[in-house]
Amino acid sequence: MSNSNNSNGGHSEQESKDRLYKIRHSAAHIMAQAVLELYPDAKIAIGPPIENGFYYDFDLGKEDNGNGKPRTFTPEDMEKIEKRMRQIIAGKHPFDYRQLSADEARDLYKDQPYKLELIEGLAQGQVNEYGEEGDQGSGIGDQESLTDPRSLIPDPHSSTVISTYKHDTFEDLCRGPHVEHTGQVPADAFKLMSIAGAYWRGDEHNAMLQRIYGTAWQNKKDLNAHLQMLEEAKKRDHRKLGRELEIFTFDDEVGPGLPLWLPNGGVLIEELEKLAKETERKAGYDRVRTPHVSKEALFLRSGHLPYYAESMFPPMELEGVKYYIKPMNCPFHHKIFAAKPRSYRDMPLRLAEYGTCYRYEKSGELFGLMRVRSMQMNDAHIYCSEGQFEQEFMGVVGLYQEYFRIFGIDKYVMRLSTHHKSGLGKKYVDNERLWLKTEDMVRQAMRNGDVPYVEVADEAAFYGPKIDVQIWSVIGREFSLATNQVDFAVPERFDLTFTNNEGHGETPLCIHRAPLSTHERMVGFLLEHYAGNFPVWLSPEQVRVIPISDTHNEYAMQLTKRMQDLDIRAEADLESERMNAKIRQAQLMKVPYMLVVGDREMAEETVSLRKRDGTQQNGLPAGEFIAMAQERIATRSSEL
RNA sequence: GCCGACGUGGCUCAACGGUAGAGCAGAUCUUUCGUAAAGAUCAGGUUAUGGGUUCGAUUCCCAUCGUCGGCUCCA
Numbered sequence: 001m002s003n004s005n006n007s008n009g010g011h012s013e014q015e016s017k018d019r020l021y022k023i024r025h026s027a028a029h030i031m032a033q034a035v036l037e038l039y040p041d042a043k044i045a046i047g048p049p050i051e052n053g054f055y056y057d058f059d060l061g062k063e064d065n066g067n068g069k070p071r072t073f074t075p076e077d078m079e080k081i082e083k084r085m086r087q088i089i090a091g092k093h094p095f096d097y098r099q100l101s102a103d104e105a106r107d108l109y110k111d112q113p114y115k116l117e118l119i120e121g122l123a124q125g126q127v128n129e130y131g132e133e134g135d136q137g138s139g140i141g142d143q144e145s146l147t148d149p150r151s152l153i154p155d156p157h158s159s160t161v162i163s164t165y166k167h168d169t170f171e172d173l174c175r176g177p178h179v180e181h182t183g184q185v186p187a188d189a190f191k192l193m194s195i196a197g198a199y200w201r202g203d204e205h206n207a208m209l210q211r212i213y214g215t216a217w218q219n220k221k222d223l224n225a226h227l228q229m230l231e232e233a234k235k236r237d238h239r240k241l242g243r244e245l246e247i248f249t250f251d252d253e254v255g256p257g258l259p260l261w262l263p264n265g266g267v268l269i270e271e272l273e274k275l276a277k278e279t280e281r282k283a284g285y286d287r288v289r290t291p292h293v294s295k296e297a298l299f300l301r302s303g304h305l306p307y308y309a310e311s312m313f314p315p316m317e318l319e320g321v322k323y324y325i326k327p328m329n330c331p332f333h334h335k336i337f338a339a340k341p342r343s344y345r346d347m348p349l350r351l352a353e354y355g356t357c358y359r360y361e362k363s364g365e366l367f368g369l370m371r372v373r374s375m376q377m378n379d380a381h382i383y384c385s386e387g388q389f390e391q392e393f394m395g396v397v398g399l400y401q402e403y404f405r406i407f408g409i410d411k412y413v414m415r416l417s418t419h420h421k422s423g424l425g426k427k428y429v430d431n432e433r434l435w436l437k438t439e440d441m442v443r444q445a446m447r448n449g450d451v452p453y454v455e456v457a458d459e460a461a462f463y464g465p466k467i468d469v470q471i472w473s474v475i476g477r478e479f480s481l482a483t484n485q486v487d488f489a490v491p492e493r494f495d496l497t498f499t500n501n502e503g504h505g506e507t508p509l510c511i512h513r514a515p516l517s518t519h520e521r522m523v524g525f526l527l528e529h530y531a532g533n534f535p536v537w538l539s540p541e542q543v544r545v546i547p548i549s550d551t552h553n554e555y556a557m558q559l560t561k562r563m564q565d566l567d568i569r570a571e572a573d574l575e576s577e578r579m580n581a582k583i584r585q586a587q588l589m590k591v592p593y594m595l596v597v598g599d600r601e602m603a604e605e606t607v608s609l610r611k612r613d614g615t616q617q618n619g620l621p622a623g624e625f626i627a628m629a630q631e632r633i634a635t636r637s638s639e640l
Numbered sequence: 641g642c643c644g645a646c647g648u649g650g651c652u653c654a655a656c657g658g659u660a661g662a663g664c665a666g667a668u669c670u671u672u673c674g675u676a677a678a679g680a681u682c683a684g685g686u687u688a689u690g691g692g693u694u695c696g697a698u699u700c701c702c703a704u705c706g707u708c709g710g711c712u713c714c715a
Contacts, residue, residue: 072643074644194645194710195643195709195710196643196644197642198710199643199711202711203712210643210644211711243650243651244651250706250707256705310713311714328715359714361713364641364643364711365641371713372715481715483715520715522715548672549672549674550672552672576672578677579673580674580676580678581673583676584675585676585677594675596675598673598674614676
């Protein structure tokens with residue numbers, strides 16, 4: 001979502017960014033005032049600026065309709081709030097900063113429990129300043145930290161006292177900065193976008209608050225551009241394109257999160273698999289195959305069950321033994337490693353499988369192809385010695401980079417996810433020494449390979465740190481595409497060993513990796529990435545032959561057959577339709593090449609080539625076109 | 641799972657207490673046409689499902705299922 005490049009001539013980019021930050025932050029305060037005026041009993045939580053706008057969280061209590069359910073905002077409320085916000089803006093109330101002690105703050109917010117809780121955190125934060133460092137993730141881009149509610153907690157280094165900003169009747173716990181007065185928030189350049197539920201402090205055990213999202217810009221033009229961009233984004237939403245291009249579908253009787261791949265989707269998957277198999281063969285991987293179910297014992301051994309049971313389909317019991325459908329492939333691969341004694345000469349051992357896994361994702365988490373319950377993973381496990389680790393790990397990073405080059409993916413962030421002390425023994429394997437060691441190995445490898453990354457604490461897998469490649473769906477949702485994980489724990493649980501060159505048993509490290517993600521997420525992502533305009537090699541239908549009238553059908557069929565025999569995915573459109581209509585059909589299906597054939601072409605053994613982008617080349621010898629198409633396909637060219 | 645909104649033929653949408661209508665897609669017939677839509681006819685819906693209110697429900701209420709926007713979680 002980061003490519004909304006608005007050019008503000010005259011201002012530096014940084015100035016412009018700062019200004020937007022202040023506008024959005026101030027708009028959040030103004031909205032909170034408006035809400036408090038309309039709902040005097042509302043409890044206010046937090047309201048930070050975020051990418052493209054701002055939000056504020058409220059607790060409206062349970063009064064009203066007497067049904068005991070929390071009171072919620074309605075779309076009509078949004079209009080009222082927006083209207084009141086404009087009035088506050090017109091009032092040009094100055095934003096005044098002041099500092100106060102914790103006790104003064106407690107008194108000021110005595111009726112605001114959420115604020116009181118924040119104040120306690122701040123007060124304690126000061127104590128902490130001398131002890132252990134706070135929870136701040138480092139090095140992540142500002143947009144990231146903007147979306148993190150924790151960033152609202154004032155900077156511990158500057159807050160020996162608590163600060164507030166006040167405008168008109170509203171005073172909020174805040175470290176700023178803000179515009180000078182409310183009039184500097186452009187009244188025609190903001191819009192309240194949606195109402196959503198959100199947990200207090202992002203914790204699902206806490207109360208569910210009402211969040212209002214707004215978008216705010218420097219001027220009306222930018223606002224309109226943003227709204228326009230959202231409209232455009234909807235058009236390339238993979239769910240919409242997936243239906244239009246007949247890639248996949250869902251069926252109520254099959255179940256939520258269980259996609260059915262239509263023939264066109266089948267082609268995409270076959271091509272991706274072909275790519276993966278070729279690449280992995282060259283990189284020294286061995287292909288294996290494993291069952292979809294196993295006894296409970298396997299997942300108990302791997303340690304997944306206690307961490308993962310919630311996300312697994314419930315077990316089925318047969319002859320007194322519980323079986324689970326696999327949510328991941330690793331335990332099976334570990335068993336393949338263990339199938340015979342291993343020597344250092346076998347290492348590294350790279351076991352690859354496009355494994356089909358099932359995860360019982362919570363119903364509200366499902367999202368088109370990006371988050372599903374059945375998935376085929378571009379999985380592999382690399383068993384290696386510590387000395388081989390760096391080369392193997394970076395070999396995988398190299399694979400990503402090669403794939404991203406092929407697909408022209410450049411908008412991604414590599415994210416190193418590390419453990420957090422507080423989760424040891426719960427979320428994470430309880431061995432801090434190995435955590436620190438492996439995390440450092442990954443950092444070292446990334447640095448040596450000169451690969452930029454950001455680091456985030458408390459996001460690791462339970463068995464070790466990982467590098468995820470973060471991407472964004474076209475509507476702005478963030479996902480991990482590829483993943484590359486270090487596992488220092490599970491091989492030991494499986495008693496995996498190899499004999500080293502000194503004749504001693506040694507436990508290997510395991511790298512779990514999925515550079516092409518799952519078919520589901522990859523196809524979902526690629527649909528949006530290409531807006532459905534797949535490169536020729538990936539296109540479900542590569543060539544559509546369009547005879548002008550039925551006297552040309554035979555020539556069209558001959559041509560089509562000739563291409564099909566060469567493994568080009570070609571179809572002839574023999575419908576009783578006008579050529580224009582046939583071209584339109586092919587355009588809508590985003591077929592890269594259309595070959596129009598009529599009397600002239602038939603006589604000369606040529607084709608009239610129309611590419612998807614509208615360019616045209618008449619009188620092209622058929623053989624020449626075929627050679628060109630074959631070359632594009634064979635080299636997986638991105639060129640049309 | 642949580643908060644909210646929504647759910648009409650394959651798709652996009654209309655009607656909104658009086659018992660469903662259009663365009664596209666589909667089928668048939670006519671048309672044989674030079675770079676994004678030829679014409680006609682036909683077929684297709686127990687208005688997600690199950691209850692309730694009512695003389696009468698697609699329209700109002702409840703539940704279930706599903707989808708969407710978020711939260712939480714994640715490949």
